[in-house]
Amino acid sequence: MTDLKERRTKVEVKNLTKCYDDLLVLDDVSFEVKEGEFLCIVGPTGCGKTTFLNTLAKFIPATKGDIYVDGVPSNPMIHNLSFVFQEPSCIPWKTVEENIRLGLEIKKIPEQEIKTRVEKVINLVGLQNYRHYYPRQLSSSMEQRVVIARSFVMNPDLLLMDEPYGQLDVKLRYYLEDELIRLWKELNSTVLFVTHNIEEAVYLAERIIVLTPKPAKIKAEVIVDLPRPRDFTAPEFVKIREQVTELIRWW
Ligand SMILES: Nc1ncnc2c1ncn2[C@@H]1O[C@H](COP(=O)(O)OP(=O)(O)OP(=O)(O)O)[C@@H](O)[C@H]1O
Numbered sequence: 001m002t003d004l005k006e007r008r009t010k011v012e013v014k015n016l017t018k019c020y021d022d023l024l025v026l027d028d029v030s031f032e033v034k035e036g037e038f039l040c041i042v043g044p045t046g047c048g049k050t051t052f053l054n055t056l057a058k059f060i061p062a063t064k065g066d067i068y069v070d071g072v073p074s075n076p077m078i079h080n081l082s083f084v085f086q087e088p089s090c091i092p093w094k095t096v097e098e099n100i101r102l103g104l105e106i107k108k109i110p111e112q113e114i115k116t117r118v119e120k121v122i123n124l125v126g127l128q129n130y131r132h133y134y135p136r137q138l139s140s141s142m143e144q145r146v147v148i149a150r151s152f153v154m155n156p157d158l159l160l161m162d163e164p165y166g167q168l169d170v171k172l173r174y175y176l177e178d179e180l181i182r183l184w185k186e187l188n189s190t191v192l193f194v195t196h197n198i199e200e201a202v203y204l205a206e207r208i209i210v211l212t213p214k215p216a217k218i219k220a221e222v223i224v225d226l227p228r229p230r231d232f233t234a235p236e237f238v239k240i241r242e243q244v245t246e247l248i249r250w251w
Protein backbone atom coordinates (compact mmCIF):
# COMPACT_ATOMS: atom_id res chain seq x y z
CA MET A 1 0.00 0.00 0.00
CA THR A 2 1.31 3.43 -0.84
CA ASP A 3 1.48 6.15 1.76
CA LEU A 4 -1.95 7.62 2.53
CA LYS A 5 -0.74 11.13 1.75
CA GLU A 6 0.19 10.16 -1.79
CA ARG A 7 -3.20 8.68 -2.64
CA ARG A 8 -5.93 10.46 -4.52
CA THR A 9 -8.93 11.83 -2.64
CA LYS A 10 -11.91 9.56 -3.29
CA VAL A 11 -14.55 10.99 -1.00
CA GLU A 12 -14.81 14.39 0.59
CA VAL A 13 -17.28 15.21 3.35
CA LYS A 14 -17.82 18.94 3.70
CA ASN A 15 -19.42 20.68 6.68
CA LEU A 16 -21.82 17.87 7.41
CA THR A 17 -24.37 18.97 10.00
CA LYS A 18 -27.44 17.09 11.18
CA CYS A 19 -30.20 18.19 13.54
CA TYR A 20 -33.28 16.22 14.53
CA ASP A 21 -35.59 19.17 15.21
CA ASP A 22 -33.75 21.04 18.00
CA LEU A 23 -31.27 18.28 18.69
CA LEU A 24 -27.87 18.92 17.10
CA VAL A 25 -26.21 15.55 16.49
CA LEU A 26 -23.49 16.23 13.90
CA ASP A 27 -21.74 19.54 14.16
CA ASP A 28 -19.96 20.64 11.00
CA VAL A 29 -17.93 17.50 10.26
CA SER A 30 -15.42 17.69 7.39
CA PHE A 31 -12.86 15.10 6.29
CA GLU A 32 -11.51 13.21 3.28
CA VAL A 33 -11.23 9.54 2.46
CA LYS A 34 -8.38 8.49 0.16
CA GLU A 35 -8.76 6.05 -2.68
CA GLY A 36 -8.57 2.50 -1.32
CA GLU A 37 -8.31 3.68 2.28
CA PHE A 38 -9.58 1.74 5.28
CA LEU A 39 -10.86 4.43 7.63
CA CYS A 40 -12.40 3.72 11.02
CA ILE A 41 -14.59 6.14 12.92
CA VAL A 42 -14.85 5.67 16.66
CA GLY A 43 -16.89 7.59 19.17
CA PRO A 44 -18.77 7.11 22.42
CA THR A 45 -22.18 5.44 22.48
CA GLY A 46 -24.95 7.71 21.31
CA CYS A 47 -22.58 10.33 19.87
CA GLY A 48 -24.18 10.14 16.43
CA LYS A 49 -22.25 7.44 14.55
CA THR A 50 -25.29 5.81 12.96
CA THR A 51 -26.77 9.21 12.15
CA PHE A 52 -23.46 10.08 10.54
CA LEU A 53 -23.44 7.01 8.27
CA ASN A 54 -27.13 7.35 7.43
CA THR A 55 -26.56 10.94 6.44
CA LEU A 56 -23.54 10.01 4.32
CA ALA A 57 -25.51 7.27 2.57
CA LYS A 58 -28.34 9.79 2.10
CA PHE A 59 -30.85 7.58 3.86
CA ILE A 60 -31.68 10.71 5.84
CA PRO A 61 -31.17 14.28 4.63
CA ALA A 62 -28.31 16.37 5.96
CA THR A 63 -29.26 19.67 7.60
CA LYS A 64 -26.19 21.24 6.04
CA GLY A 65 -23.16 20.09 4.04
CA ASP A 66 -22.62 17.46 1.42
CA ILE A 67 -20.50 14.54 0.32
CA TYR A 68 -18.39 14.59 -2.84
CA VAL A 69 -17.20 11.53 -4.71
CA ASP A 70 -14.36 12.03 -7.21
CA GLY A 71 -14.89 15.78 -6.86
CA VAL A 72 -18.64 15.93 -7.62
CA PRO A 73 -21.62 15.84 -5.26
CA SER A 74 -22.53 12.23 -4.58
CA ASN A 75 -25.39 11.04 -6.72
CA PRO A 76 -26.94 7.56 -6.52
CA MET A 77 -27.39 7.53 -10.31
CA ILE A 78 -23.62 7.76 -10.81
CA HIS A 79 -21.98 6.71 -7.58
CA ASN A 80 -22.31 3.69 -5.49
CA LEU A 81 -22.34 4.03 -1.73
CA SER A 82 -22.81 0.57 -0.31
CA PHE A 83 -23.99 -0.07 3.22
CA VAL A 84 -23.53 -2.92 5.69
CA PHE A 85 -25.93 -2.69 8.62
CA GLN A 86 -25.40 -3.86 12.14
CA GLU A 87 -28.08 -6.55 11.83
CA PRO A 88 -27.81 -9.27 9.19
CA SER A 89 -29.98 -8.15 6.32
CA CYS A 90 -30.09 -10.90 3.69
CA ILE A 91 -33.24 -11.32 1.67
CA PRO A 92 -34.78 -14.49 3.17
CA TRP A 93 -36.37 -15.90 0.01
CA LYS A 94 -33.21 -15.61 -2.07
CA THR A 95 -30.24 -17.97 -1.97
CA VAL A 96 -26.70 -16.94 -1.06
CA GLU A 97 -25.77 -16.50 -4.70
CA GLU A 98 -29.00 -14.65 -5.54
CA ASN A 99 -28.46 -12.30 -2.61
CA ILE A 100 -24.94 -11.51 -3.80
CA ARG A 101 -26.05 -11.01 -7.42
CA LEU A 102 -29.04 -8.84 -6.73
CA GLY A 103 -27.38 -5.42 -6.65
CA LEU A 104 -25.53 -6.12 -9.90
CA GLU A 105 -28.76 -7.24 -11.59
CA ILE A 106 -30.50 -4.06 -10.46
CA LYS A 107 -27.63 -2.05 -11.94
CA LYS A 108 -28.09 -4.00 -15.18
CA ILE A 109 -24.48 -5.19 -15.28
CA PRO A 110 -23.95 -7.66 -18.17
CA GLU A 111 -24.51 -11.30 -17.17
CA GLN A 112 -20.95 -12.40 -17.98
CA GLU A 113 -19.49 -9.74 -15.74
CA ILE A 114 -21.96 -10.58 -12.96
CA LYS A 115 -20.81 -14.21 -13.12
CA THR A 116 -17.14 -13.28 -12.94
CA ARG A 117 -17.57 -10.83 -10.08
CA VAL A 118 -19.86 -13.09 -8.04
CA GLU A 119 -17.49 -16.06 -8.44
CA LYS A 120 -14.54 -14.07 -7.24
CA VAL A 121 -16.31 -12.70 -4.17
CA ILE A 122 -18.12 -15.92 -3.24
CA ASN A 123 -14.77 -17.68 -3.19
CA LEU A 124 -13.13 -14.91 -1.20
CA VAL A 125 -15.72 -15.26 1.57
CA GLY A 126 -15.58 -19.06 1.39
CA LEU A 127 -19.24 -19.61 0.57
CA GLN A 128 -18.84 -21.34 -2.79
CA ASN A 129 -20.26 -24.58 -1.40
CA TYR A 130 -23.25 -22.79 0.10
CA ARG A 131 -24.35 -20.84 -2.95
CA HIS A 132 -27.75 -22.55 -3.10
CA TYR A 133 -28.49 -22.23 0.61
CA TYR A 134 -31.11 -19.87 1.96
CA PRO A 135 -30.23 -17.42 4.76
CA ARG A 136 -32.22 -19.44 7.34
CA GLN A 137 -29.90 -22.40 6.65
CA LEU A 138 -26.81 -20.35 7.55
CA SER A 139 -25.21 -19.38 10.85
CA SER A 140 -25.28 -15.68 11.70
CA SER A 141 -21.61 -15.23 10.81
CA MET A 142 -22.17 -16.89 7.43
CA GLU A 143 -25.11 -14.63 6.83
CA GLN A 144 -22.99 -11.61 7.69
CA ARG A 145 -20.41 -12.85 5.16
CA VAL A 146 -23.11 -12.86 2.51
CA VAL A 147 -23.97 -9.27 3.38
CA ILE A 148 -20.31 -8.28 3.16
CA ALA A 149 -19.84 -10.12 -0.15
CA ARG A 150 -22.95 -8.43 -1.51
CA SER A 151 -21.46 -5.03 -0.73
CA PHE A 152 -17.96 -5.69 -2.04
CA VAL A 153 -19.23 -7.17 -5.30
CA MET A 154 -20.66 -3.76 -6.21
CA ASN A 155 -17.16 -2.21 -6.35
CA PRO A 156 -18.54 0.64 -4.27
CA ASP A 157 -17.05 4.11 -4.38
CA LEU A 158 -17.40 3.97 -0.64
CA LEU A 159 -18.38 1.03 1.53
CA LEU A 160 -20.04 2.19 4.74
CA MET A 161 -20.13 -0.28 7.60
CA ASP A 162 -22.03 0.36 10.84
CA GLU A 163 -20.66 -1.90 13.58
CA PRO A 164 -21.23 -4.95 11.39
CA TYR A 165 -19.76 -7.33 13.95
CA GLY A 166 -21.33 -5.83 17.05
CA GLN A 167 -23.60 -8.81 17.66
CA LEU A 168 -21.04 -11.56 17.12
CA ASP A 169 -18.89 -13.33 19.67
CA VAL A 170 -15.21 -12.46 19.85
CA LYS A 171 -13.88 -15.47 17.96
CA LEU A 172 -16.16 -14.90 15.01
CA ARG A 173 -15.43 -11.24 15.08
CA TYR A 174 -11.66 -11.88 14.78
CA TYR A 175 -12.27 -14.27 11.96
CA LEU A 176 -14.49 -11.87 10.03
CA GLU A 177 -12.14 -8.96 10.64
CA ASP A 178 -9.36 -10.90 8.93
CA GLU A 179 -11.69 -11.79 6.12
CA LEU A 180 -12.70 -8.16 5.73
CA ILE A 181 -9.06 -7.10 5.44
CA ARG A 182 -8.45 -9.79 2.85
CA LEU A 183 -11.41 -8.61 0.75
CA TRP A 184 -10.45 -4.98 1.08
CA LYS A 185 -6.90 -5.69 -0.10
CA GLU A 186 -7.94 -7.98 -2.89
CA LEU A 187 -10.59 -5.63 -4.26
CA ASN A 188 -8.95 -2.25 -3.48
CA SER A 189 -12.16 -0.93 -1.94
CA THR A 190 -12.53 2.29 0.00
CA VAL A 191 -14.04 1.48 3.38
CA LEU A 192 -15.47 3.60 6.17
CA PHE A 193 -16.04 1.42 9.20
CA VAL A 194 -17.83 2.70 12.30
CA THR A 195 -17.31 1.02 15.64
CA HIS A 196 -17.28 1.80 19.33
CA ASN A 197 -14.73 -0.99 19.80
CA ILE A 198 -11.31 0.65 19.94
CA GLU A 199 -9.36 -2.58 19.62
CA GLU A 200 -11.29 -3.43 16.48
CA ALA A 201 -10.52 0.00 15.01
CA VAL A 202 -6.78 -0.33 15.71
CA TYR A 203 -6.79 -3.82 14.23
CA LEU A 204 -8.50 -2.76 11.00
CA ALA A 205 -7.76 0.85 10.20
CA GLU A 206 -5.09 2.68 8.29
CA ARG A 207 -6.43 5.80 9.97
CA ILE A 208 -8.87 6.40 12.81
CA ILE A 209 -11.09 9.44 13.24
CA VAL A 210 -12.21 9.97 16.83
CA LEU A 211 -15.54 11.73 17.37
CA THR A 212 -16.52 13.74 20.44
CA PRO A 213 -19.67 13.01 22.45
CA LYS A 214 -22.86 14.44 20.95
CA PRO A 215 -22.98 16.75 19.11
CA ALA A 216 -20.27 14.86 17.23
CA LYS A 217 -17.28 16.77 15.94
CA ILE A 218 -13.92 15.39 14.90
CA LYS A 219 -11.78 15.31 17.99
CA ALA A 220 -8.62 13.74 16.62
CA GLU A 221 -7.12 11.67 13.86
CA VAL A 222 -4.75 8.79 14.48
CA ILE A 223 -2.67 7.07 11.80
CA VAL A 224 -2.24 3.33 12.39
CA ASP A 225 0.93 2.44 10.58
CA LEU A 226 1.34 -1.14 11.80
CA PRO A 227 2.19 -4.18 9.65
CA ARG A 228 -0.49 -6.82 8.98
CA PRO A 229 -1.60 -9.21 10.25
CA ARG A 230 -1.65 -7.12 13.40
CA ASP A 231 -0.90 -8.47 16.82
CA PHE A 232 -3.29 -7.33 19.57
CA THR A 233 -0.57 -7.87 22.16
CA ALA A 234 2.32 -6.08 20.42
CA PRO A 235 3.56 -3.05 22.39
CA GLU A 236 3.02 -0.71 19.41
CA PHE A 237 -0.57 -1.97 19.08
CA VAL A 238 -1.28 -1.50 22.76
CA LYS A 239 0.21 1.98 22.65
CA ILE A 240 -2.12 3.15 19.88
CA ARG A 241 -5.09 1.47 21.56
CA GLU A 242 -4.35 3.36 24.76
CA GLN A 243 -3.88 6.61 22.88
CA VAL A 244 -7.31 6.27 21.24
CA THR A 245 -8.93 5.18 24.52
CA GLU A 246 -7.59 8.30 26.17
CA LEU A 247 -8.99 10.46 23.35
CA ILE A 248 -12.44 8.94 23.67
CA ARG A 249 -12.77 9.42 27.44
CA TRP A 250 -15.31 12.04 28.23
CA TRP A 251 -15.78 11.58 31.95
N1 LIG B 1 -34.67 9.63 13.98
C1 LIG B 1 -34.26 10.29 15.07
N2 LIG B 1 -35.00 11.29 15.59
C2 LIG B 1 -34.58 11.98 16.68
N3 LIG B 1 -33.43 11.73 17.33
C3 LIG B 1 -32.65 10.75 16.86
C4 LIG B 1 -33.02 9.96 15.72
N4 LIG B 1 -32.05 9.05 15.49
C5 LIG B 1 -31.11 9.26 16.43
N5 LIG B 1 -31.47 10.28 17.27
C6 LIG B 1 -30.67 10.80 18.39
O1 LIG B 1 -29.40 11.18 17.89
C7 LIG B 1 -28.36 10.84 18.80
C8 LIG B 1 -27.33 9.98 18.10
O2 LIG B 1 -27.89 8.70 17.78
P1 LIG B 1 -27.12 7.62 16.89
O3 LIG B 1 -27.96 6.43 16.81
O4 LIG B 1 -26.67 8.28 15.65
O5 LIG B 1 -25.84 7.37 17.84
P2 LIG B 1 -24.75 6.21 17.76
O6 LIG B 1 -23.42 6.88 18.01
O7 LIG B 1 -24.91 5.42 16.54
O8 LIG B 1 -25.12 5.34 19.03
P3 LIG B 1 -24.73 3.79 19.33
O9 LIG B 1 -23.30 3.82 19.78
O10 LIG B 1 -25.65 3.45 20.45
O11 LIG B 1 -24.97 2.99 18.10
C9 LIG B 1 -29.06 10.17 19.99
O12 LIG B 1 -29.19 11.13 20.99
C10 LIG B 1 -30.40 9.74 19.45
O13 LIG B 1 -31.36 9.81 20.47
Ligand SMILES: [Mg+2]
Nearest residue numbers: 049050051162
Ligand atom coordinates in the same frame (compact mmCIF):
# COMPACT_ATOMS: atom_id res chain seq x y z
MG1 LIG C 1 -25.27 3.30 16.16
